[in-house]
Amino acid sequence: MQSFSPTVSVVVPTFNESQNLPRLVGLLDKAMGDIAWEVVFVDDDSPDGTWKVAKQLAMDDVRVRCIRRVGRRGLAGACIEGALSSAAPYVAVMDADLQHDETILPDMLATLQKDEADIVIGSRFVGDGSSEGGFSARRAFASRVATHLAAFIIGRQVSDPMSGFFALKREVFEAVALNLVPSGFKILLDILASTRGRMRVAEVAYRFRSRQEGLSKFDTRAILDFLGLLLHRLTGGTVSVRFLFFMIVGAIGLAIHLVVLRIGLLGELGFEVAQSAATVVAMTSNFLVNNLLTYSDMKLRGTAALAGLLKFYVVCGVGALANIGVASWLFVSNESWWIAGIAGVIVGATFNYTMSSIFVWRQQQN
Template sequence: MTLPPTPAPELSIPELSVIVPTFNERDNVGPLYDALVAALNGIAFEVVFVDDDSSDGTRDAIAAIAARDGRARLIHRIGRRGLATAVTEGLLSASAPYLAVIDADMQHDERVLPEMLAILRGGETDLVVGSRYAAGGSIGGWDARRARVSAVATRLARLISRADISDPMSGFFAITRPAFESAVRGLSGQGYKILLDICASTPRPLRTAEVAYDFRTRVAGESKLDTLIVWEYLLLLADKLFGHVVPARFLSFLFIGGLGVFVHMGALAIMMEAGYPPFVWAQSIAAGLAMIFNFFVNNTLTYRDRRLRGFGPVAKGLLSFIAACSIGAIANVGIANYLFADYRYMWWTAGLAGILVGAVWNYAATSIVTWRAK
C-alpha cells in the first residue's frame, strides 16, 4: 500500500534578515539572540551569524541556538577574516526584503530594530542608521580619547559618503534589499566600516533616516578594536578616493615599500661609512634587510585579511616572499651596481634606482604567491 506523501511543513518566510558577524563571541551570541527574539516579537525574521573561524566555542553556541530555533543559522568562514566582508557575505546569503546588521557584542540596542523596520516599510527610505549622534543618542561610557578619534573619523568619512547621516561610522543599520544590491558590486571590502562602504558605493545617494540609540558597554568578550583598525579605515578612504585609478592595497604596499627604503638606505649608509663590505655586497645585504622588513609589515597591514600566522606559515610565507622578490632583487642590485661602478653615480642615487626597479614586480608576484586569496 502506497502512503500519500507527507505535506511539507509550512515555513515562515522572513521579512527581516539580521546579520551578526562574530569572532570569539561565545558568551554574547546566546544573550543577543534572546534579546533579538524579544525585540522582534511578532515580526517574521531570521538571524544569520557569520563567524570568522572563532577558536573560543562561538560556533558551538550558535549551533545550540539553531538546534532549538530554526530562525538562526550559521555561515562559517575559513581562511577569510574581516568584518566588512563577513557582513557582505551574510547579506548576500539572506532571503528577506529587509536587511539589518548588528554587532555581536550587545553594544547596539536591538530594541530599536522594529522602529527601523517600520521606517523601511513606509517605502520612502532606503537606509535607516542606528545613530549615536542623532538627538537622543549617546556614545555611552567612551573616554575623551575614543570620542575624539570617532569625531575625526566621522569628519573624514564625509569625504566619501554620499549619504547625509550623522553617524556614517555606525555598524548598526537596516537597509532594503534593492539598496544593498545597488551597492554590493562596488564594495571595497576594506576595513570594518561596511555602512560607510555601502554609502560610498551606491550609484545614487540613498534616502536615509536615523534612529537614535545609546551605545552600551561591552559585558563579555574582548573588543576587536586595535590600532590596526585605523590603518584599515585609511585604506577604505583611499580605495574610495583613488581605487578607480590605483588599488588601495597597492598604495599600502608602496607606502610600506617607502618605509623599507629608509631601512635599506640606513643599512647601506652604515656599511658605506664603515667602508666594509664592498658596495655590491652592502647593497645586497641592505636589500635583504629591507625585504624582511617589508614582509612582516605587509603581513600585518596590507594583507591583514590574509595574514599568515604561526611559525610554519610565517616561515613559508617569508621564503616565498623572498623567492618571489628575487627577480626584483637581482635587478635592484645589478642596476644599482652598474650605475655606481660604471657611471660613478652617488651611492644613494644608485641605491634608489635599484629599489624602484623591483617595486611593481614585487607587488604583483607576492600578491599571487605569498598572500594568495583562498
C-alpha cells in the first residue's frame, strides 16, 4: 500500500482567503525542503468559496487537505478541529494571509524534535522579529497592552502571546484541546493560559508581512473575545466566556428596559402597559445582541432566528417566574430585601443562560 505519513501538519484556519491559498501552498513547498508535511485548511464555509479552492488544490496534491465546517464560526475552534484531524507527530498553526513567514517552520520543527521546548512560537517581537509594514500603529499599541495583560494570566513573559503562528507536539495539543474556548480568536494565549507555566516555550523571530489579499477578521468581537478569555482564566476557568457575555448583555438589557419604561410612563401609558412594553423590547434586544455576540459562532438566521426569538421569550418568561419565586421565598423567610432581590436575579439569569444554551442556541456550553 502506498503511504504518505507527514511529520508535521500545518493547520491553517481560513475565512474568505481564496486568493491566498495557492500561493501559500507554493511557499510551503519551497520552505519545507525534505520535511514530510501536509497542510490542513479549515474553512468555515467562506462565502468566497475558499473551501472549493482548497479542495481543488487537494485534488492536485496529496499534501493538501481541507475541512469545510458548516454552521459554525470561530478561529480557535477551526484550529482545534484541524489539529485533531492530524495523525502527524507535530502540528503547526499559521494564518492563510501570508503574514506569517513560513520559512521559519523548519526551525520551529527542529526545536521541537530536539525536545528543547514543548511549544515554539513564531514571534514578531523577539530578536530580528519585526512587524514593520504589517501592523498599523494603533494595532501595534493595542497589541502591546494586550501582551502585558496576557503575561498576567499566563503567569510568565512571552514576547508574542497573541501570535497565531506556533507549533507543538500533536499529543500535547490533544491533551489541552478539551480545555480551550473554541469561539475565541486567540488560541495560543488560551493554550498558554490553560497550561499555566507547565509548557517549555521557545520563540523564533520572524518578520510579519503585510496582508496582500482579503481582509483582516480582527474586529471588536476579537477584542471582546480577548477580554472574555482573560476573565475566564482569571476565574480559574469556572466562569465561561459565553456566560460572561450573556450576563453583560443582560445588564445592558436591564438598562434598555428602564429607559423604555420611563418613556412609556412619560407618555402616560399605564404602568402595566409600559412595563410590558419594556419587557418585550428588552427581551428582543437581548436576543438580538446575544445572537450577534454571545453566540456569534452559531448565529441563527431567517426563520430559525424567528423561532429562536419565540423560544427565547418562553425561556425568559419561565426565568422571570423562577426569579420572582426565589426572591419572594427569601423575602418571606426574613432575608433583607436586597439579598432576596439579587438572589432572584442570579437564579433567573442563570436559568435563562442554561436554558437558552440548550433550547435556543442548541449547543453544549463551554
